[in-house]
Amino acid sequence: MKPRDKSGYGFDPANQIQTGSYDLIIDGKLTKVSGLDTKQSSIEPHNGTWTGYYIHKFIDPDPDIVDAQGRQFVPWPYFRYTEAVFNYIEACIELGETAPAKDWLNKIRFRVGMPAITATDQNTLREIYRHERRIEMAYEQQRFFDARRWLIAAETLGRKVTIIQVNGTFKPGKSLSGTYRYDETIYDYTYTPQEFNTREDRAWKNQLYFLPLSRDEIRKNPLLVQNPGYIE
Secondary structure (H helix, E strand, O other), X not given: OOOOOOOOOOOOOOOOOOOOEEEEEEOOEEEEEEOOOEOOOOOOHHHOEOOOXXXXXXXXXXXXXXXXXXXXXXXXXXXXXXXXXHHHHHHHXXXXXXXXXXXXXXXXXXXXXXXXXXXXXXXXXXXHHHHHHHHHOOOOOOHHHHHHHOOOOOOOOOOOOEEEEEEEEEOOOOOOEOOOOOOOOOEXXXXXXXXXXXXXXOOOOHHHHOOOOOHHHXXXXXXXXXXXXXXX
């Protein structure tokens, strides 16, 4: 959350993302305060996060953009080279050609300073690859199809929503009064995963591996058989 002194909605004096609960001395008393970017925010609670985190990918880093008042100019990658490489890696793994799969997977890792993968076992390499793809292609409309192609949706797309509970507590002998700010010399921070099903209680049904055939198409061709789990 950036300073918004021109917007009329308030002001963020620390100019920091704050998605947790933090110790603070208020009127001489130890108090737990909610960050300005939470649902308990003192500025814009309706814009606060439910999950404890925000997305940085595809966000324009221009510091002059305040809230949604300025247009962002970030290109959307419909298909990028890395996806083509991942598709090749996956094909190699499933064909048992683990050597080229490992080499190309390492090329993706090396470009951001990650250490080399040394595994050559097909099953191990498959799990490593799927993890790499999940991270690299996050928010690029890949996971929907990947989980269905790999038939892992029950334990991934169907699992309960997990949030991060952020908590800042004073270090021994340390304190802060007035306005909270992120400071590792004053605070010990913990980040605790926690199930959160109040807003979205997910469940997976295997019929969702397929899309239903429309009734219009079935009427046109009575030889068509509706996909499993859907009503004719």
